[in-house]
Amino acid sequence: MADSGATLxxxxxxxxxxxxxxxxxxxxLLIRLAEEVPPRPLPHPDRRGERVEWAWQRYQAQLERxxxxxxxxxxxxxxxxxxxxxxxxxxxxxxxxEDQMPFALPLIRRASQxxxxxxxxxxxxxxxxxxxxxxxxxxxxxxxxxxxxxxxRSPMDIAALIWDKSSFxxxxxxxxxxxxxxxxxxxxxxxxxxxxxxxxxGREYLAHYPDYYMEGGITLSEDEIGAVxxxxxxxxxxxxxxxxxxxxGGIGVHCCxxxxxxxxxxxxxxxxxxxxxVQPPPVLASAYGYLAARxxxxxxxxxxxxxxxxxxxxxxxxxxxxxxxxxxxREAEALVERFRSLPERS
Numbered sequence: 001m002a003d004s005g006a007t008l009x010x011x012x013x014x015x016x017x018x019x020x021x022x023x024x025x026x027x028x029l030l031i032r033l034a035e036e037v038p039p040r041p042l043p044h045p046d047r048r049g050e051r052v053e054w055a056w057q058r059y060q061a062q063l064e065r066x067x068x069x070x071x072x073x074x075x076x077x078x079x080x081x082x083x084x085x086x087x088x089x090x091x092x093x094x095x096x097x098e099d100q101m102p103f104a105l106p107l108i109r110r111a112s113q114x115x116x117x118x119x120x121x122x123x124x125x126x127x128x129x130x131x132x133x134x135x136x137x138x139x140x141x142x143x144x145x146x147x148x149x150x151x152x153r154s155p156m157d158i159a160a161l162i163w164d165k166s167s168f169x170x171x172x173x174x175x176x177x178x179x180x181x182x183x184x185x186x187x188x189x190x191x192x193x194x195x196x197x198x199x200x201x202g203r204e205y206l207a208h209y210p211d212y213y214m215e216g217g218i219t220l221s222e223d224e225i226g227a228v229x230x231x232x233x234x235x236x237x238x239x240x241x242x243x244x245x246x247x248x249g250g251i252g253v254h255c256c257x258x259x260x261x262x263x264x265x266x267x268x269x270x271x272x273x274x275x276x277x278v279q280p281p282p283v284l285a286s287a288y289g290y291l292a293a294r295x296x297x298x299x300x301x302x303x304x305x306x307x308x309x310x311x312x313x314x315x316x317x318x319x320x321x322x323x324x325x326x327x328x329x330r331e332a333e334a335l336v337e338r339f340r341s342l343p344e345r346s
Contacts, residue, residue, distance in 0.1 A: 005066055006144070012072055013204070016213045019296055019319055020273045027311060027318075028072040029339045030211070031332045032325045033065070043081050044096050045129060052133055055079065056140060068329070070336050072321075074213050076146040076206040077137040079130055083151055083221075086189060087161040089124040090117060106164035111171055111178035117162075119185045122196055131196065138201060146213075148206040149197070152220040154244075155187040156237050160224045162186070172232055179236060187240060191247065194218065198248075209254050210276050210298055212321060217250030217273060222266075226257025233265050245271050252276070263287070267294040274298055274321070292318035308338050 018024050038057075041050040055078045062075035084094050087104035096102040108114065122128065130150055138145060153161075159182045160168050171179050206212070207219035222241070225233050245251035250271040255262075256278035266275060267290075274296040277287055284301045291297050292314075298321035303310025307324045314320055322339075326332035 005063060008066055008070075009074060012074055013213065013215070015072055016074075017215065019321075022293075024319055025317065027314070027342070028321045029336065030073050030321060030323050031069060031071045031335060032323055033069070033329075033332050034327075040080065042096070042098070042100075043102065045126070048129060048133060051080070052136055055133075055137055059137075059141060059145070069332055071332075071339075073211075074146055074206065076148045076211070077134070077141055078148040078206075079134045079137065079150055080148070080208075081130065081150045083153065083161065085126055085130065085151060086153070086158045086186065086193075088126050089120045089189060090162055090186075091120075092162055104161045107162050108182075109164045109167050111175035114163075114178045114182045114185075117182065117185060119188050122192060127193060131200070134197075134201060146204055146206055147201050148211065149208045149219060151208050152190070152194070152218070154220050154222045154224075154237065155183040155190060155240050157220075157222060157224050158186045158190070159183045169227060172228060172236060176236065183236070183240060187244075191244075194248070207252055207254075210321075210323075212252065212274055212276075212298055214250075214252060214273070216248065217252065217271070218244050218248040219252040219254070219274075220244070221254045221256075223255060223257045225255065225262045225265075226259040230261055230265060233262050238265050238269075241269055245269055254278075258283075260286075263290060267291060276300075288318060288320070289315045292316070295319075296321065298323070308335060308342065311342060 040054045041047045059077050082102040084102050084104035088094050092104040092107045094102050203216045250273050252274040254276040272295045276298045278300040281301045284299045296319045302322050324335050
């Protein structure tokens, strides 16, 4: 990477670091410009070579864009996956359609099956494949290149993939100790994988979804909480999130469930850096105000019409990662110029 590119990347990392400070006032901007790379191959094991080449081409396009578009995006190597990877490591069958992302099929249906479930090692073929792909991409790009983390879900979310949902939700009330046991086994594998990932590639990375930068901490999806009440969340979901945040030094959470009743619990997580919600606009309009003083935000909707005009009416004290589409280079540059003129931009 040329010295000028390294300087630009360092400047953007510093802006992200300031953004995560609770005292910060201002927003970040990611321009969603169509990438000059082909559609990505589905993440099937037999398409390893295609996946690596796609990630490499995308990284090269991002490096080229770095020189002329001054938003807050960071070039990264994308070892993308489906949601199935950790459930599959435990032995779940995986359905791999030819026209959509793969997904895990349940392995267990009764609480009595949990105790016999073995925690796999990182030598499990699916996980070894991901580490091998990341090794190859990092070797090409050099030791300073950022990687995008694979699909990380909370231990409870992964447990809900392993355990058939028709009995899993009942077990949350009828057999909570079995649920805790399964989630603990998942957490053992998950933390072993994350420890290895961070040891190999460093603590700076892009979250799996959405693509925000992190230095330290953990990022994950928490999608099952929409189907449970606050008490079950407090007893089974919240403690593991607190533990993971403490272990890795911070946390970012994605949630696409209808889980407004869990906002207080999520907002109380120690060292919560960013919350991403995928919900209808009226729900997100409320979220911006509720979370303004509690965490950085990067939601699926930033307002109707011109995103930068709407950004001027965001609640006072909020910190938001704005996402703006651009059809071409000229439009992208114009958006960045207008963004710089927003009040409280730092």
